Amino acid sequence: MEGAAEALRSSLLRIDRSLVSLVAARLNIADVLGSVKRGEGMPVYDPSREIAVANLLVEEARRLGVPENLVKEIYFLLARESRCRQLYCPEALRVAFYGYGRMARTLASAMARGGCWVAITGRSVEKAREAAGAVGAKYMEPGRALDWADVLVYAVPGDAVPGLLREHLPMLRESMLVADIASVKTPLVREIAGLLGDGGPEYASLHPLFGPLDCPAGETVAIVPVRLQRWRPRLERLLAGLGLSPAYLSAEEHDKVMAVNQVLHHLVYDLYREAARLLEERLDIPTDKRKELVTHSLRSTERVAARLERLRGVVEEIRRLNPYTGEVLKALREALEGLAASTDSGLEPRG
Template sequence: MKELDQLRAEIDRVDEELFKLFFKRLELVSEIGHLKKKEGLPVTDERRESEVRERWRSLARAYGIPETLADNLLSTMFSVAKMREVNPSEKRKITLVGYGGMARSLASLFKLAKHEVVITGRSQEKSQKLAIDFNFTYMPMPQALQWGEIVILALPPEGVFSENVTRFLHLSKDRVVMDILSSKTRFFGKLEEMSRQMGFRFVSTHPLFGPYLNPVGEKIVLIPSETTGDLEEISEFWRGVGLTPLITDVDTHEKLMAVVQVLPHFFILGLSSSLDLLSRELNVDFSQFQTTNFREIYKIVRRVKELEPVILEIQRMNPYAEQARRLGLRELNTLFSTLQEEKK
């Protein structure tokens, strides 16, 4: 046992050295974050991340360490490093309307950036719970919309245009008001008209990530309106919480979402149903026989199924959705026909 104790003590010493090195790495990351901010660079540098990941894999092979361990460690390091780079130029007063998954995700970003945040919504109980979770403050809707410099409507369409919200939006006069709706065509014009009538500055946004905590390094689409005013100020706000802003117009946004959301989600929902049906027809349980690729695909399938109501909403509302689905089905039929011909 003495030898075992000695080896464990040596492991403890190595662990401490590892944490010293991790700390040193994060200190360097913080310095890089300050330089990036000074030069107006985004938190995420995809080219650099690819280079570092390949280097770690190479080092793993050289030292006989599984590449999957290197990948998992590095993914965690990237996530923590990006959080260390969050460094807003000024603290803002933010009113977050809503308490669902995306409201929670945004709240986690604002917590990292140390902004002042008030949570409000139709349900006082749910609003207060989210506020308590992040040590923020709850206010009733009228007071909250007057309090914040920036108002974010983290709500679905029926919430954004409910009487609970619209009857108080005039209290946000001179504030910046943003929605986070995934589909814009039906709603952008309505909100722009409301901003003209009520005097608030409207910019539409679309976070290009799902409802998970601390999405530092992700991207957010900004669609300016006639009342937006200084768009750079709003871009800087989002850069300050660790997101990369992308600026476009409504129609281009809808076309892009037809490519990156409508078409893949259509196939994934179909794949989900097909996997269940085929496994029943063949009377097999695939849970223990998953290949590496299938395991990764199935993670995405499950994630998409969890968000099915939102995904179906996009399928119904995107003006290019039918075109995307028709094209996708055409290509699947072409592939099916090609494979059938090869059998002959």
């Protein structure tokens, strides 16, 4: 029997090696397709096509008796890798990031991989140099970066942006595009519009709807156009070359949506973590036993909660600055009270 098992394992290994060869062949074709997309100005990410292909593969999986979810998972992993190999900068743009945090690195890295000229600057020379070296960009001191850039991106906390813009405005050219990547828009956009007045460069307040990623191709960027006429088509072409999809909305619309999709979302995870801690203490649950009996869905919840904890500074900034956080807390309180009221009154706590 041992000999039969080894023979079958050898067969599996040959098939696995063939699969790797097929993956390599697919990625080679994706590289060539990336050159075609660059030459014709085609978007890197085509969600409708990916869904259509996935549906065709699911039909084939059904015919062959292969698990559909397995086929879809493999396909979307391959599609994502293909996207990330096809990034391109549609024109010779010079992009300067003022800031050197994780989101600045994610965006700067994607642009540098796509062939844009990218610089990183900021108050700390040491941090800016380190970030630039890590993502394939170059360091510039702030004054030179402002003079050099076609696009200036403030990758700093939102409440720091107006002060920097006020300081830099005399050095900015009308031909430039200035942007921020703040997560809260209403108070910021109001102040920025007041600083710009009727002149100065064009300005877009951006919100990348993803955290720090190795490659964000396939994700969405919310755009609040403070003043965006000449640069709008150029910005859209840049995002398309990076595999990013634009979503336009007003500052107020943005913050209302983010009150649900971010503030409420983050609070629910915080509530789970705190309630779990309290219950562990009150019910005297051994931590090792709780980890041993974790469910599949809870494992996913724990991963997200841990990631949000690593982004604690950003989470708290969003909660503090979003003008609808009070409404979120009110709705959350009402929902908890409603759930408590609908619970069987006979289920009294023990002890």
